[in-house]
Amino acid sequence: MYQITNKTIECNRKDGDKNNNTSDKNVRIIFSSIKGDEVNSLAQYLKIFSENSINLKHIESRASLNEHSGLEIFVECEPSENLNQVILSLESETSRIRILDNIDEIPSFPRCIQDLDQITKEIWSSGELEADHPGFTDEAYRKRRKYFTDVSNSYKSGQPLPRVEYTAEEIATWGSVFRKLIELYSTHACKEYNQIFPLLIEHCGFREDNIPQLEDVSNFLKRRTGFQLGPIAGLISVRDFLAALAFRIFHATQYIRHPSQPLYTPEPDICHELLGHVAFLADSNFAQFAQNIGLASLGASDEYVEKLGACFWVTFEFGLCTENVKLKAYGGGLLSSFGELQYAIEGKAEMRPFDPINAAKESLTITSYQPMYYVAENLKDVRDRMIQFSKTIPKKFGIHYNPYTQNIEVLTSKTQVQSLLENLHQQTDVLLDTLKRV
Template identity: 35%
Template sequence: MLQPSPSPTAGLRGDYSRMQADWTVPQDPRRYGAEEQDIWRTLLRRQSGLARQHACPQFLGGLAQLDIDERIPDFSQVSDALARRTGWRVVGVPGLIPDDVFYGHLAHRRFPVTVWIRRRDELDYLVEPDLFHDFFGHVPLLADPVFADYMQAYGQRGVEAGAANIHRLARLYWYTVEFGLIRSEEGVKVFGAGIISSAKETLYAIGSPVPARIAFDAGRVMRTAYEIDKLQRTYFVLDDFRQLFDATQVDFPPLYAALARQPEIPTGTVLPHERLIAAAALPQAA
């Protein structure tokens, strides 16, 4: 959801004409037609099947707790369910929004979700995040108390970061919330929304021998460049979500100062001392 361009809405796909001062828009779940509902249903069936095999237990628990089914969710109903569990709410937005607005919403336990859904010819890939990516990929984990607390803490750090350091926080979001992996009793599992909402990336992230899977270290993550239009060459693997929350509880100004004195690490690079995590053995049919 982070805005990649300093221009507020130029070239973006959503309808920004109805947004409020905080960049939110009403969802109106009745506006979705039969084609949009069928696209949601198609994506949900495909990704839910993959999630049952490869997503972390916390994500699967969130899917069940929020009772996500084959109709595009009503944000207000889901917000009520989330609020009872972790105090979070879902707010509709036209699409990508500026960094400061995004961080402000997170800091107040509001998760922005795009109100439009992709076309049928975009089932496998689209450039901007849509309703399916934002909702299916992100919202279930907000039902997990530790992850929910991390997201608020991350938003607060974003509000505090300043322009000189925002790119480092964006890397932390990219390699965790969007493309993170986590250990479980059944092996390495997916929790990042960019993986979980993509069939191709799910199988690649878990089973391909190509990418480096590196044990999570926040400073290392914040030094690592990423690419937005390719399968990732680096993934970071958490031991648990508490480790992720703890990463937001350090004194950030000295951390930023230390990182500024160190070189950027290209994606796909493995440093000599780093502990790598092996790919999973996937069923032959995958």
């Protein structure tokens, strides 16, 4: 028997069971029939394999645990050059399909966007404040944080992001932060930020007297780069945060810092998320950089996830670049902190050229200004260097994100890679033909 959960695939085998002795070269596929078509579906699907001369080694079926599907069908078959056509046919006639990997070699990680829902239940902190938090003794603030936790925990992938009616006090806190920071952006932020920030004002309601809604911002990002926001109640692990980026999902908080200290927060809040990060998620180069780090993290060892997290910290959060020999900020931690933005740009700390190998060794500083900042040539430089660094992460498989299904495809055979290359070749031919016409 086999069992599928949101995050893992398990095969229950007994030693000596001949039915379960499988070759590592065989391909294992699981797919679900469309609900209401259970009677004839199994025969119809198996006919697809027969018509393409695919030799089946093992077949199992059962009622689906998914309310939107009918049967779940597991097949094991020999590899064939016709297998790509079978998969394409199944994709058009089933509600879900997944190629299973060698369970003993492929670690567990999210494979479809719905798997990310589990992340919201595995956060490090969700409204529970530390004793040194400015709002620790404020019962009204603590109650409000509990509200945001409940709102976040009720969200599921595919739903509209929950809208929040912010209080006058919360809007005033946002306004204090917004007013201070926009005074610095023209001189302290990089050109990409200053090109996109006016669009956030125009399309997403970024202004002093209004806290933008995540749903409006997420829709804007999706139109620009395919990124979307996902509400989160508090801090999550580096591995979980990076895994979401692989699907172009950025987890963002909706609560706001305590009004007693509007220019300080000991944790990410909506000011940090929206003023620090959103603009870059709307930039194609930076969006690709963020997703690349996420994809690199999938299936990586804890050691390399920690290294990726350090690289993420010194770039995505506290990165600097140069423009006309001047320092500019692109890190969200800087662009959402009035004090540290000035501190960094004025060169009061040590500066080093960005190098992922050295950056991966850095310890994270979260209770004070950073003692040192990495400076890149530009955002493309950051992206290209991280792509090269990601190639050094040891894995026995490849990762491919399918933007049409929003699924992660694990590549363990040449057949899979060749299929992807064929699709890319077709797209390249179309672009080359277009290039001749324009």
